[in-house]
Amino acid sequence: MPIGVFIDCLCILIGGTIGAYLKNKVPTRIIEPLNIIFGISAIAIGIVAFIKLNSLPTVILSIILGTLIGEYLNLEDKIKLLFENVLNKLNFKIPKNINSDDYMKFYLIVAVTFCASGTNIFGAINEGLTGDMTILISKATMDIFASFIFATTLGYAMSIIVIPQFIFLSLCFYSSHIIMPFITELMLSDFISVGGLMTFILGLSIAKIKSVSAVNLLPSLLIVLPVSYLFSILL
Numbered sequence: 001m002p003i004g005v006f007i008d009c010l011c012i013l014i015g016g017t018i019g020a021y022l023k024n025k026v027p028t029r030i031i032e033p034l035n036i037i038f039g040i041s042a043i044a045i046g047i048v049a050f051i052k053l054n055s056l057p058t059v060i061l062s063i064i065l066g067t068l069i070g071e072y073l074n075l076e077d078k079i080k081l082l083f084e085n086v087l088n089k090l091n092f093k094i095p096k097n098i099n100s101d102d103y104m105k106f107y108l109i110v111a112v113t114f115c116a117s118g119t120n121i122f123g124a125i126n127e128g129l130t131g132d133m134t135i136l137i138s139k140a141t142m143d144i145f146a147s148f149i150f151a152t153t154l155g156y157a158m159s160i161i162v163i164p165q166f167i168f169l170s171l172c173f174y175s176s177h178i179i180m181p182f183i184t185e186l187m188l189s190d191f192i193s194v195g196g197l198m199t200f201i202l203g204l205s206i207a208k209i210k211s212v213s214a215v216n217l218l219p220s221l222l223i224v225l226p227v228s229y230l231f232s233i234l235l
Contacts, residue, residue, distance in 0.1 A: 002124065002127060002128070002169065002170050002173040002174070003127075003133055004123060004124070004127045004133025004135070004136030004137060004140075005124055005127070005136060005166065005169040005170055005173055006166070007133070007136065007137060007140050008120070008123075008136045008137075008139055008140040008143060008165075008169070009162045009165055009166045009169075010140075011140040011141070011143050011144035011147070012114060012140075012143050012144065012147040012161070012162055012165070013147075013159055013162050014144060014147075015143065015144035015145060015146070015147035015148040015151065016147040016148070016150070016151040016154075016156075016158040016159050016161075016162075017151070017156070017159060018148055018151075019147060019148035019149060019150065019151030019152045019158075020151040020152070020154075020155045020156040020158065020159075022152070023151065023152040023153070023155060026152050031149060031152050031153070034149045035149060035150075035153075035206060035207070035208075036206075036207045036208070038145075038146050038149060038150075038206055038207075039203045039204070039205070039206030039207025039208070039209070040203065040207055041142070041203070042113065042117075042199050042200070042202055042203030042206055042207075043199075043200050043203035043204065043207070044203075045117075045119060045196070045199055045203075046118075046196045046197060046198070046199035046200025046201070046202075046203055047196070047200060048196065049118050049119065049192050049193060049195055049196025049197075049199060050193050050196035050197050050200060051193075051196075052189050052192050052193055052196070053189060053190055053192075053193035054186040054187075054189040054190050054193075054228070055186075055190055055228065055231050055232075057231065058190045058224065058227050058228045058231045059190055059193045059194055059197060059224070061227055062190070062194050062220050062223045062224035062227050062228075063194060063197055063198075063217070063220050065219075065220070065223050065227070066194075066217060066218070066219040066220025066221070066222070066223045066224075067216055067217055067219075067220065069219040069223070070213070070215065070216030070217060070218060070219050070220075071213070071216050073219075075215045075216050075218065075219075076108065076213045076214075076215040076216050079108065079215050080104050080105075080107075080108055080215075083104065083107060083108070083111070083160070084104060086160060087157050087160065090160070092155070092156065092157040092160075093155075094157075095153075095155060098153070103153075103154070105211070106150075106153060106154070107154055107157070107158075107161075108214055108215055109202060109205050109206060109214045110150045110154065110158065110161060110206075111161045111164070111165075112198075112202060112214040112215060112217075112218070113146075113199070113202050113206070113214075114143065114147075114161055114162075114165050115161065115164050115165040115168050115169075116168065116195075116198075116218060116221065117195060117198070117199050117202070118191075118192050118193075118194070118195015118196050118198060118199055119135065119139050119195070119199070120136070120139060120165075120169055121169070121172050121195060121221070122135065122188075122191075122192055122195065123135035123136040123139060123169075124136065124169040124170070124172035124173045124176075125172050125173070125176040125179075125180070126176075127173055127176075128172065128173040128174060128175075128176030128177065129176045129177065129180060183225060184229075184232070186228065186232060187224075187225055187228040187229060187232070190224050190225075190227075190228040191221070191224050191225060191228070194220050194221060194224040195221065198214075198217050198220065198221070201214070201217060202214055
């Protein structure tokens with residue numbers, strides 16, 4: 001059972017629900033600095049993961065190719081439309097004091113941060129292989145506070161993010177025994193590094209230092225493994 005995945009998702013659900021309930025009671029002067037702090041924390045986590053790389057050319061090429069594919073397929077607009085349709089059908093209202101486009105951009109950044117960060121994916125795979133949920137439990141302790149702060153902006157709609165997060169991380173958990181025999185330790189290092197670089201980029205967006213299309217980076221996670229394998233053969 002993916003207990004670590006369940007605990008992480010539950011923490012986000014709890015933190016998000018409390019944050020949405022108290023969003024009108026938490027002053028902006030507190031929310032804005034904490035958003036920046038969580039953004040900087042994501043940057044720090046990304047740096048720590050990035051330095052575990054095996055091959056810098058592999059990581060850079062994977063990010064470039066993945067971003068090109070994401071931009072070509074226009075993933076951000078397609079997934080944003082999907083989330084918008086779901087929120088509309090469930091009657092979630094975008095706060096009147098927030099521009100709808102800005103709201104959805106931030107919603108997607110938060111969704112990618114919780115669903116597809118390198119730490120979450122590696123934690124789910126690691127738990128599936130070894131039963132060790134330490135990584136996910138450690139992530140959950142930060143996620144409960146992050147979800148609280150993000151929900152003060154996104155409201156109860158943030159709870160929807162837990163559904164794709166649980167599905168995706170559960171897939172990583174259950175598929176770990178299938179995919180790991182084909183993945184070397186060096187390939188895994190490059191995968192973690194790409195996830196770290198993505199987390200770094202997401203941190204820039206959360207801290208409002210630089211806005212980057214978060215969703216369009218996702219193909220990089222699929223590309224890095226074959227690219228890493230090819231580089232290991234050629235070099």
